[in-house]
Each structure stands twice: as C-alpha cells, then as structure tokens.
Amino acid sequence: MAEERKEFWRWPESRWTNPEIDWKKGKYITCGIDVGSVSTQGVVMVDGGLCCYGNIRTGSNSPDSAINVFNKAAEGTGLALEDIQYTVGTGYGRVNVPFGNRAITEIACHARGANWMYGPSIRTVLDMGGQDCKVIKIDEKGKVTTFFMNDKCAAGTGRGMEVFADLLGIPVQDVGDMSFVVEQEPPPVSSTCVVFAKSEAASLLRAGWPKEKVLAAYCSAMAHRVFLLLEKVNVEKDFAITGGIAKNQGVVKRITKELGIEACETRWYNKAYADKNVPFDTQIAGAIGAALFGKALSEKLGN
C-alpha cells in the first residue's frame, strides 16, 4: 500500500523537557493530552509551569496515540503515569485517552492554553489544526466568549498543506520559507477546494512556474481563506495563531498582512529560551489548556 517514495508531508515530531522544573518538588502534577486528527500532543505541567511536552503524529488508534505521546513527553524525566494526579483529554479523540480523568472540548482548551502561552492580553486566537480551523475570542482569563470553526473543508487546514507539500515534493516544514523566494507575489490559487487547487497547481507547474511561486500562490490562497473566517468575528488585539500552520511563516505573514494586525510572539518562548535552543511548538496550546484545567480540577478535589 505504501508507495516507495519520500513522504514530504511528514512534519517533524518534537519533545522538550524544562530543565528549570523538578517535578518531584511539585504539588500539582497534571497532564493534558490533545488527540487531534493529524497530530497528538501531551504536556505535563507542574503547579502550572510547563515541565515537558511531546508532539507526535496521530496513529490509527487514539488510545495508543495518547499513551505514545505521554511516553514521548516523559522521556528522560522519570515521570510515569502513576505520578500524574489528574489528566484531561481534549481534541477529537479526547474520550479515547485511557488514563484521562476528564474530557474537555478543544475550543476551551485552546483558549486557556493560548492565554498561558501568549499572556492575558490575548483576545483573539486563530487555531489552525490538522483538519479544522477555528477563530476563538477570549477574555483576560482565557475563557471563550465566541468562536467560529471550519471543520468541513480541507482548505485552510494543515491537511491541505500536507497534500500540497506532497504534490510539490517539498518537505512541509520548508514550505513557508520557500514561498517567499519569489520576485513578485503571484495571484493566489483561485480554487478553494484542495482537490481542485492541486490540479490548478499542476497546470501552473506545467506552464513553467517555479515551485516557489506555486507555493506562494497556495500560501496566499490559504491565508485568504482563513481571513474570511477571521472576518466573521471582530478580530481584537492581541491576536495569536496556534496549531501546526502557525509554524508556516508563508501563511502566517500573509494572514497578518491581509488582516492588518500582527500576531503575537509567545510569552513563554522568549529570548532566554531561544538562546538555549528551546524548541517552540505552537501545536501544544490545546494540551497546555487541558493540563491547566487538570490543575484547577485537581485543586477543587483538594489533593
């Protein structure tokens, strides 16, 4: 079934341990697991501070993915499932987290996670997931005030970008940078549907367009598609983008340009972290929110 060729859509998995946190000294050790349609993230938080995270591709079985991501996050920390006081599952496979104490919707978790990652000034979160795209308005506590979501159509989702990376034979993590290697910004790909956009891209390549130019045209089409979703809410500052596509500057810069509002840098990933080569992963917002809910629930239980 698997074809003998490189799979360009396969984005790199990641993990990180915070050297500044010793979980053994923590009071509340909580875990958040976000089982998405394309990727799964797991974080462990100690008293509301990020201890470690893992980010993997979702397998064909949600419970396995949940366990695998916990193991990935806990790698080298000595943490075991028994050490976790409370686990909250989120994402489309949230009810399939075998060690989960509770499931909370990804909208609430992303809102809460974005509030932690980017700070209480965030009012609008754009989460660009693997198979959906949502705009969430939040208050200073990270509570959801309103949201809009597209989960019916691959245009404007990570899956759509994976399909394109495969078509052009460009590793998906290089798409953003390559899309800026053009003399002039081409008009966006005119088809909304990813299937049609693929045939449109194929004919642009045949017409002699370099791959970079086709990528630019696709990134700006995706940006416009997302802009139309953003337009449904009154986008207020501060504005943050989470999810896998947030790593793709080719889409991010084109969205913020069309919107006229800059996207915030995360508060969590500051220069001090950057100097220490801490990998920053925009995909973990949902899992962070879940772990924070876990802490609140754990406190309520009084343990």
Added chain:
Amino acid sequence: MISAGIDSGAKNVKAVIMKNGKVIAKAMVPAGLDAKVSAGEAYDEALKTAGLARKDVQKVLITGAGKKDCDFAQGEITEVGARAKGIIYAMPNARTVIEVGAEEGSAVRVNEKGDVVDFAINEKCAAGAGSFVEAMARALETQVEKMTDLYDRSTEEIVMNAQCAVFAESELVSLVHSQTAKPDIARAVLTAIADRIVSMMRRVGIEKDVAAIGGVALNGGFIKAVEEELNIKIAVPADPQYISAIGVAIAAAAE
C-alpha cells in the same frame, strides 16, 4: 446543414458532428496539457469518422471548462444550456438532468423545448464532483469502473462523516485499517456523492423524467444510490458523455 459541437471538459474533450438534426459522428479524446490541441484532435477525429473536412462544417460552437481555449470554434454556449438542449434531443421526456463531471456536478430543470428552467451547480468543491469518486477509488485501490460491482456486493450500510474529499480520503483509509469490507466502503462513497447531487436536485425541484448524463452516469452504483435516495427511476441515455456536445451542435445548427 452540417454543424459541430465541442465539449472541452476538465478530463475529456468530446466532439459531435450533426447533419440535418442527426448525429453522424462523435469522438472523445483525453484533455491533454493544452486544451486547444485536444479540442482540435477531438474535432478532427469526429470529422474523419464522418468523412468530412473542417470546411464542410457551417458552424462549430464550444462549451466546457476549456471553452476559452479553442482556435476554431465560432462561439461558445454555457454548459447548462448545452445539457438542456442535448438531453431533449436524446430523451424528449426528460425534465430534470443531473450531471457529474470531473470537476463539477449540476442539476438542471428543462422544458420540452430544451430551454433551461432552473439549475444548481457546484464547481467550488470536489465533494460533489467526479474527482471525489476517483480519489476514493484510488484510496480503495480499485478503479472507478469497479465501484458498481463493489456497490452491488455491499451487505452493510455505513455512513461517511467527512464531506471534504481530502478528509474523506483519510476517513476511508481508517475504515480500510479497521477491516471494514471494501464493498461497504464503496457503497458509502457512492451514497455520499449521491447525497450531494440529490440536494442540488431538490434545490431546482425534481420533475420526471429524471436523466443522468456525463461520465459518472455510466457508474451504475451511483445511479442506484440516487434512485434509492429519491425512490424514483433515473434514465441514462445512450452515450451519456456526449449529451453536452450534442447540445452544442444543436445550438450551432440553430444559429
């Protein structure tokens, strides 16, 4: 009066030659890189079958996705108009026509003269187009032509949740992984596309007889899925892929 009609589709280019209101030749070639070249090839092949040359044709018109790319047609007509005229030639009692082309699906209501009464069209999303079935057949590791046979062997009704062709492909892969029987998946795919087309038919109003044209009309499983959903009979004319081209040739003769 000798007229010709070209239907330059996203996947195939069809050409029809008519003489005094009767089809005398037809040809179909795959749409190549250059729609202009493919249109010329289909036209010349049909002319060859008819034993005619381009100069013998009094009027030639064109329709379809590639209609702007043609150096010999003297004008163009809309796809919807072509379908309406073509179906009344082939099946005078038809009042509702559905078509599923490679990149669009449509439902058209026509009157007895072959005029368009109302129509609905989807050209924005692959979920209601032939490429949906193709993508699914590929993911199922089968051919579109074999989908009907699979449909007939289905024993259990399952529903696909995803509408989007891209998401449906992932869903289909997980169905395959979870050992769902191939015939049941094939049926779910054809039912899904039938759903899209039926909703368009409801928008224009369903008046009998109902006819299906275009390449997907040859897919018996799809026709059955629509029939089951609406509980009415769908008629398929001979050579359903040529109906639009015939409509164009009729329009050419009338000008």
